[in-house]
Amino acid sequence: MSTEIPILHMTAFADGPTGGNPAGVVPDASALTESGMQTIAARLGYPESAFIVDPAVDEDRRHLRIRYFSPGAEVPFCGHATIAAAVLLATDRGVGEFTFETAVGPIVIDTQMTTGGEVTASFTSVSPLIRELQPDVAEELLGLLGLTPADLDDDLPLRESFAGNWHPIVAIREQGTFDAFTFDPARVRLLMDAQGWTGTVTVVHAITDAFDDFEARNPFPVGAITEDPATGSAAASLGAYLRAMNKVAPPARLTIHQGRHVGRPSILKVDIPADGGITVTGTADIV
Structure with a gap:
């Protein structure tokens, strides 16, 4: 089933064309089981991959539920995959604020378009x-x-x-x-x-x-x-x-x-x- 699921290969925080941290992003993982997500993350081999398990909580397209997996295990939160997923969503749904429901609680992400046409994303962590x-x-x-x-x-x-x-x-x-x-x-x-x-x-x-x-x-x-x-x-x-x-x-x-x-x-x-x-x-x- 994983081969039928669209997977975006992204990189976040790059400082130049060869930089950044790679992440897989699955825009709609609602049909995937936990083992299916783990299998995809292991196959991709990136530090983490993001799986949007509910693309619109209560039909709100700016409120999503997301899970993160490394090649070896589920991770409660991942910053670079959050940035990657938020930029992807902003490109598709328009810039502005998104809320990601994560294993550590809700994370608010603000996305903006720069004067040069680049989308940036800013997540605010849970209380440290x-x-x-x-x-x-x-x-x-x-x-x-x-x-x-x-x-x-x-x-x-x-x-x-x-x-x-x-x-x-x-x-x-x-x-x-x-x-x-x-x-x-x-x-x-x-x-x-x-x-x-x-x-x-x-x-x-x-x-x-x-x-x-x-x-x-x-x-x-x-x-x-x-x-x-x-x-x-x-x-x-x-x-x-x-x-x-x-x-x-x-x-x-x-x-x-x-x-x-x-x-x-x-x-x-x-x-x-x-x-x-x-x-x-x-x-x-x-x-």
Whole structure:
């Protein structure tokens, strides 16, 4: 049945023609079972794919129900697939506001047309949470990344941050260390599963002292993938983390560069209000 279901191949957050994070988008997955969606996601092999399981909740074409699957499992929320799906919908149904019902709650997405004719999408996360990273987990995580506490940015302590998925935030002080770290995907996957990290491990380097410009690398071992090119939920989690740690003065805007290390340069814009959800903005294109 999956071969009869229209599937759009898209990329989100691209910074140039070869960049961005690929996602499959199924505009109408109402006839698919959970196993059918998982099979399609595994066959596509993208970090995540989005399945619109109800294209019009209560016949409202701007209110939809959506599910996300990686090649290995269902994911509660996915930022880049949300951006891709919203841009696709805006192109078909007109720009404006959409509401996606997700496993973590309703997500509001604003879509706009730029003066150059490009559609942008901005999702606002659920209310974020921040918590301490347990010392034994922090030690294991750093060891798996080949890092020591001396490699970390003293201004940005280890934490876990949630804005749809839980992400550990690891901030590296020196650019060279950030560029050079490596990891064993299988061992990182085991730790992520044990800790319930359904998103990515978020490793960042602050480009500016004002903490408004970062580069990110996001280990995400699943299938043939080891490192995610652009992670919207992690971008929201980083914004929430910076606000909670009093490193920015809201309202603040943050730029995140990601994907350079896997040959898919990406750029994510993050708006941090004084409270509530974090807004992440990007573009998407059909491949």
